[in-house]
Amino acid sequence: MRRKAKQKRVVARSIELIPVAGLPEIQPGDDLAALVHQTCRSNRKPLRSGDILVLAQKIVSKAEGALVDLRTVVPSDKALALAAKRTALRPELAGTANDPRFLEVVLQQSRRIVRDEHVLIVETHHGFVCANAGVDHSNVLGQDMVTVLPRDPDGAAASLTRDLRKLTGVSIAVIISDTFGRPWRLGLTNVAIGAAGLPVLLDLRGKRDRIRKPLQATVLAVADELAAAAGIVMGKADGIPAVIVRGYRFQASKQQAAAILRRAQEDLFR
Amino acid sequence: MRRKAKQKRVVARSIELIPVAGLPEIQPGDDLAALVHQTCRSNRKPLRSGDILVLAQKIVSKAEGALVDLRTVVPSDKALALAAKRTALRPELAGTANDPRFLEVVLQQSRRIVRDEHVLIVETHHGFVCANAGVDHSNVLGQDMVTVLPRDPDGAAASLTRDLRKLTGVSIAVIISDTFGRPWRLGLTNVAIGAAGLPVLLDLRGKRDRIRKPLQATVLAVADELAAAAGIVMGKADGIPAVIVRGYRFQASKQQAAAILRRAQEDLFR
Numbered sequence: 001m002r003r004k005a006k007q008k009r010v011v012a013r014s015i016e017l018i019p020v021a022g023l024p025e026i027q028p029g030d031d032l033a034a035l036v037h038q039t040c041r042s043n044r045k046p047l048r049s050g051d052i053l054v055l056a057q058k059i060v061s062k063a064e065g066a067l068v069d070l071r072t073v074v075p076s077d078k079a080l081a082l083a084a085k086r087t088a089l090r091p092e093l094a095g096t097a098n099d100p101r102f103l104e105v106v107l108q109q110s111r112r113i114v115r116d117e118h119v120l121i122v123e124t125h126h127g128f129v130c131a132n133a134g135v136d137h138s139n140v141l142g143q144d145m146v147t148v149l150p151r152d153p154d155g156a157a158a159s160l161t162r163d164l165r166k167l168t169g170v171s172i173a174v175i176i177s178d179t180f181g182r183p184w185r186l187g188l189t190n191v192a193i194g195a196a197g198l199p200v201l202l203d204l205r206g207k208r209d210r211i212r213k214p215l216q217a218t219v220l221a222v223a224d225e226l227a228a229a230a231g232i233v234m235g236k237a238d239g240i241p242a243v244i245v246r247g248y249r250f251q252a253s254k255q256q257a258a259a260i261l262r263r264a265q266e267d268l269f270r
Numbered sequence: 271m272r273r274k275a276k277q278k279r280v281v282a283r284s285i286e287l288i289p290v291a292g293l294p295e296i297q298p299g300d301d302l303a304a305l306v307h308q309t310c311r312s313n314r315k316p317l318r319s320g321d322i323l324v325l326a327q328k329i330v331s332k333a334e335g336a337l338v339d340l341r342t343v344v345p346s347d348k349a350l351a352l353a354a355k356r357t358a359l360r361p362e363l364a365g366t367a368n369d370p371r372f373l374e375v376v377l378q379q380s381r382r383i384v385r386d387e388h389v390l391i392v393e394t395h396h397g398f399v400c401a402n403a404g405v406d407h408s409n410v411l412g413q414d415m416v417t418v419l420p421r422d423p424d425g426a427a428a429s430l431t432r433d434l435r436k437l438t439g440v441s442i443a444v445i446i447s448d449t450f451g452r453p454w455r456l457g458l459t460n461v462a463i464g465a466a467g468l469p470v471l472l473d474l475r476g477k478r479d480r481i482r483k484p485l486q487a488t489v490l491a492v493a494d495e496l497a498a499a500a501g502i503v504m505g506k507a508d509g510i511p512a513v514i515v516r517g518y519r520f521q522a523s524k525q526q527a528a529a530i531l532r533r534a535q536e537d538l539f540r
Contacts, residue, residue, distance in 0.1 A: 012291035012510060015503055021282035115538045129454040138488070139479045179490070183453050183539035184399040185461070185530050187471045187491025189498065201457045209409045210509035218408070220449070220501070221457025228459065228498030231490070232518055233285055239480035240282060248502055260455050268385045269453035269539045 013247050017233045018045050020053075020242035025141065028065035033163030036242055045244065049170035052248060053160070054230035056241035057178040057193060058139055060156050061147040068105050068135075070144040075100035079107055082116070089118060096137060102146065109133035109148050114270060119181070124149060127261045128193060129270065130180045139239070150176065153194025154256035161196045171252065173197030177227035177234075183269060190231025192223035195257040198250050199223075222250075223257060283517050287503045288315050290323075290512035295411065298335035303433030306512055315514065319440035322518060323430070324500035326511035327448040327463060328409055330426050331417040338375050338405075340414040345370035349377055352386070359388060366407060372416065379403035379418050384540060389451070394419060397531040398463060399540065400450045409509070420446065423464025424526040431466045441522065443467030447497035447504075453539060460501025462493035465527040468520050469493075492520075493527055 023039050026032065032055070040047050047053065061067065075083070083100035086093070096102065103120075110122035110133045122133045126149065134149040150156045157174040164172040176194030181187070192200060200223035207218075230243035264270055293309050296302065302325070310317050317323065331337065345353070353370035356363070366372065373390075380392035380403045394403045396419065404419040420426045427444040434442040446464035451457070462470060470493035477488075500513035534540055 012289040014289065015287040017285040017287070017499070019282040019284065117538055118536075119538070121538065138483055140483075143483075179488075183537060184532055185491065185494065186532050187489045187494065187530060189491050189494050191455070213408055213410075213413075218449075219457045220505075221455065221459050222502060224455065224457065224459050225498040225501045228495040229287070229502055231495045232492060232499055232515075235490075245502075260457060262454055262456050266388075267453060268387055268389070268391070 013249070015229075015245060015247040017229055018244040018246060019233050019240045020045075020244060021240055023059070023242060026059040026062040026241075028062065028067065030063045031163070032059065032063045033160050033167060037164065037167045039242075040244070047164065047168050047170070047172050047244065048246065049172075050246075050249075052173045052175060052198060052226055052245040052250075053164070054175045054177050054190075054227055054234075054243045054245060055160070056234060057134065057149060057153070057176055058136070058147055059241045060150045060153070060176050060194070062140075064150055064156065066148045066150055067140065068146050068148060069142070070099065070101040070105070070146060073101040073104050075104040076107070079104035082107070082120075085116070086120065097132065102132075102135065102137075105135050105146060105148065106133045109135060123264075123270075126153065126193070127258065128180070130178070134178055134193075139241075149178065149193065154196065154258055155194075157194040157196035157257070171197060173250070173252075175223055175227055175230070175257070177230060179231065189224075190227045190234065192227040192257045192260065195223045195255070197252055198226075198255075199253040200255045200257055200259055221260060223260065283519070285499075285515060285517040287499055288514040288516060289503050289510045290315075290514060291510055293329070293512060296329040296332040296511075298332065298337065300333045301433070302329065302333045303430050303437060307434065307437045309512075310514070317434065317438050317440070317442050317514065318516065319442075320516075320519075322443045322445060322468060322496055322515040322520075323434070324445045324447050324460075324497055324504075324513045324515060325430070326504060327404065327419060327423070327446055328406070328417055329511045330420045330423070330446050330464075332410075334420055334426065336418045336420055337410065338416050338418060339412070340369065340371040340375070340416060343371040343374050345374040346377065349374035352377070352390075355386070356390065367402065372402075372405065372407075375416060375418065376403045376405050379405060393534075393540075396423065396463070397528065398450070400448070404448055404463075409511075419448070419463065424466065424528055425464075427464040427466035427527070441467060443520070443522075445493055445497055445500070445527070447500060449501065459494075460497045460504065462497040462527045462530065465493045465525070467522055468496075468525075469523040470525045470527055470529055491530060493530065 115121040179188035385391040449458035
């Protein structure tokens, strides 16, 4: 059976994912809001009211100085034992992710270890469940330098929205993102670790679908979907650590990315 | 410290997420490729070479007739026991997700039950780990009708790319998506359950980051990020079951969405 589509032209808005290309290498103390604002103007894509600015964790960490020089780290006995165990499990990672100094930083960033097998999954002090507590070598200048996650990603996002309002005169929502792995499915996806100005969870329970049946158990993790959308522009090796999502309609919200975290006692997989 | 952004205008491409609005209600036997092609033309947004068409599982299931009328289902003893247990756990879901006929369909779609607590997490015959095996009441005409996941989502995606090539004369990649929950984080996100014509996992191991350090453990689940990007346009109640992702650069690939599935023996959380 072949049917004709409706001929009426339906108007629905497109969403644009705009790379903020050309940011300089970010250094501790940099005014990230000002640098993004300036770069968007140089690129002739100035920020607009209702834009969502997605920033990679890496540049937020660098700006706030969330960097550790491994040469200054003295590994604890626990880190040394973990390094020995991990080197036995995955000798190919020697020198980086199995470095006892690196593992010491991971332990300092963690509330507890969730799994310690071929990957090291921890729960960070923020409550994120992720590999290596988000401690990362890549895209950090200096062979022994690593970034740790921002101390308070939701607070950093809120502060950036205030700075951006001063610079632009309009409301810009902010998501701070990082790439996390997940059970059951391979590969990393970009998720929201900090957010300000937009809903992070969209609760559709009680709403009805297009044919008037009530939607059940439908809470959409929109901040994670927005972060993932930005992720396809960021890539990883490309050096696009900031992306504007333009055209997504939302109501301003005081929700924080912390609201996405499932409480441990309600989590069947921890 | 405040620094100036580089003044050079950096050219990098934006990505556009275009709703395919105005599709008719899809029925078994419909030619989905033709309906999407026609609707895109009516919307004056014809498909172009290099576009990625993301289709919600719901319309693919409807077109292939992957629908079950619960009035024809006789629940097994296992389904009856599961219904009794689930009704005790979550009485508020009575009549829908605790219906023994619904649970019978879920069991028929499943290889095994992964968790049976406040949500029912199964592994489907395809290998997807998700709630209720993707069996769903919403946006399906008829009070007792449910959709099940397409029998072979990768095959359906491949077949759609062939049909779209015939209709348009150009290469269109296809992702079939569904909204799944995940451990640790609340809310559903849209993920790829079928794919054709594009890489689903982008392996950056061995590549170097922008400052020449080797990237480690970096495999990006790009098909899931593309599905999530489409998810912000689809919403859930809005009836936009098809979205074009335009401007994402990729090399044609024979990878299938099944490649995203972590093998059970390598999964720390199953």
